[in-house]
Amino acid sequence: MIKKIFFQSIFFNFFFLKEVFSAESGGMPQLNPEFWVSQVFWLTLTFGVLYVVLSKLILPKISANLELRKSQIQENVEAAEKQRENSESKLKEYDQIVLKSKLEAKDILKSAREKVLKDINSKKEILDKQIDEEINNAEKEIEMLRKSASGKINKIAIETSSDLIKKLIGTEVNSSSISAIVEDLSKRNGGKYYGS
Amino acid sequence: MAANPMTQFEVYRIGPEIKIGAFDISFTNASLFMVISSFAILIIFNFGSKKNSILPNKLQLLTELSYSFVSKMINDTAGSKAKPYFSFIFSLFMFVLFCNMFGMIPYTFTVTSHIIVTFVLAAFIFIGVTIIGFIKHGFGYLKLFVPSGVPIVLLPLIVVIEIISYLSRPISLSVRLFANMMAGHTMMKVFGGFVISLGIVGGWLPLSFSVALTGLEILVAFLQAYVFAILTCIYLNDALNLHH
Numbered sequence: 406m407i408k409k410i411f412f413q414s415i416f417f418n419f420f421f422l423k424e425v426f427s428a429e430s431g432g433m434p435q436l437n438p439e440f441w442v443s444q445v446f447w448l449t450l451t452f453g454v455l456y457v458v459l460s461k462l463i464l465p466k467i468s469a470n471l472e473l474r475k476s477q478i479q480e481n482v483e484a485a486e487k488q489r490e491n492s493e494s495k496l497k498e499y500d501q502i503v504l505k506s507k508l509e510a511k512d513i514l515k516s517a518r519e520k521v522l523k524d525i526n527s528k529k530e531i532l533d534k535q536i537d538e539e540i541n542n543a544e545k546e547i548e549m550l551r552k553s554a555s556g557k558i559n560k561i562a563i564e565t566s567s568d569l570i571k572k573l574i575g576t577e578v579n580s581s582s583i584s585a586i587v588e589d590l591s592k593r594n595g596g597k598y599y600g601s
Numbered sequence: 602m603a604a605n606p607m608t609q610f611e612v613y614r615i616g617p618e619i620k621i622g623a624f625d626i627s628f629t630n631a632s633l634f635m636v637i638s639s640f641a642i643l644i645i646f647n648f649g650s651k652k653n654s655i656l657p658n659k660l661q662l663l664t665e666l667s668y669s670f671v672s673k674m675i676n677d678t679a680g681s682k683a684k685p686y687f688s689f690i691f692s693l694f695m696f697v698l699f700c701n702m703f704g705m706i707p708y709t710f711t712v713t714s715h716i717i718v719t720f721v722l723a724a725f726i727f728i729g730v731t732i733i734g735f736i737k738h739g740f741g742y743l744k745l746f747v748p749s750g751v752p753i754v755l756l757p758l759i760v761v762i763e764i765i766s767y768l769s770r771p772i773s774l775s776v777r778l779f780a781n782m783m784a785g786h787t788m789m790k791v792f793g794g795f796v797i798s799l800g801i802v803g804g805w806l807p808l809s810f811s812v813a814l815t816g817l818e819i820l821v822a823f824l825q826a827y828v829f830a831i832l833t834c835i836y837l838n839d840a841l842n843l844h845h
Binding site for chain 2 (some may be wrong): 434439440441444445446447450452458459460464468470474477478596
């Protein structure tokens with residue numbers, strides 16, 4: 406249906422153009438003054454209406470729209486800028502806090518270490534002193550024991566030798582003579598019996 | 602059998618004959634396309650400016666882009682003093698552009714291909730600009746014809762040339778637009794006629810030419826509207842900011 410109308414219109418148009426062509430033989434239709442007044446009149450009318458409506462109604466609206474958008478975008482940009490600055494300052498603050506706490510932690514660690522080292526040193530000193538004392542005591546004791554040991558051994562030797570003599574001979578021997586012999590022996594073999 | 606390529610420029614009456622006094626102001630096909638162009642502009646720009654959202658839709662983007670385009674053009678050529686004439690130049694640019702573009706649709710009439718239409722527009726601009734110049738600068742506006750730094754001997758000749766060039770402005774402005782539109786449409790019609798006369802065998806070459814020409818003509822339609830508007834801006838600039 407549409408196709409048919411289309412072709413019909415082309416067909417009629419062809420006839421129409423031919424008719425016009427036959428009526429206006431050659432030349433430029435633009436220079437035919439027949440419709441000049443009409444064209445000027447309608448141009449003035451349409452362009453005038455267009456100008457009035459555009460300048461009074463539509464262009465101010467577009468201008469206002471653009472201004473509004475501009476100001477809104479400006480506002481948003483400003484707000485974003487503000488927030489960015491805010492967040493930056495917050496970040497700086499945070500960094501400072503972290504730095505401060507790091508320094509504090511270092512300080513604490515340092516002081517604690519010093520304290521511990523001091524503690525250890527003092528305890529070590531005390532311990533060393535104690536150990537020294539004990540060693541000294543022990544040495545003294547050993548010395549004492551060593552000194553007393555020779556006496557005791559002599560005594561034991563005298564007693565055993567007197568007992569042995571008693572059992573062997575059956576008579577009591579003067580202990581003083583035995584002790585003299587033992588003393589003599591012990592002096593002669595001192596190194597043999599008592600080590601160091 | 603090929604129709605005369607000039608028949609497309611024929612003006613014929615639509616409807617009854619209307620007469621005011623001795624003048625025939627009947628509604629013609631030219632008037633029809635003037636009305637269509639104006640209405641198209643008004644409808645597009647009305648709907649494009651109705652809603653204002655931060656993220657514009659397509660129509661709003663179109664109107665705002667053309668607004669800023671014309672605004673920038675005027676600001677660049679005539680400076681900030683030309684602000685009050687923005688709506689006139691905007692309407693002029695849009696009117697010429699839409700008339701040119703409507704002419705590109707087959708079986709339509711190109712309003713701007715008529716010398717009388719372009720001449721009325723150009724003459725209106727010429728007279729308006731001259732009046733603005735005289736209002737702004739008084740008789741100092743005549744200094745426009747006396748360029749600075751010209752030897753005294755040459756001055757009479759230069760002044761005559763300047764006056765002639767100034768007076769020929771409306772003619773050059775109107776003929777440029779009219780001739781461009783007429784030549785383009787005539788050429789397209791001629792190539793279209795070749796397609797018919799060469800038939801299915803040899804018609805392909807002029808047909809491809811015709812397609813290419815259509816693209817070119819759309820470019821020309823925009824360009825001529827732009828040139829028309831920017832020349833108006835330049836003339837306005839002369840009247841507002843007297844440089845000589």
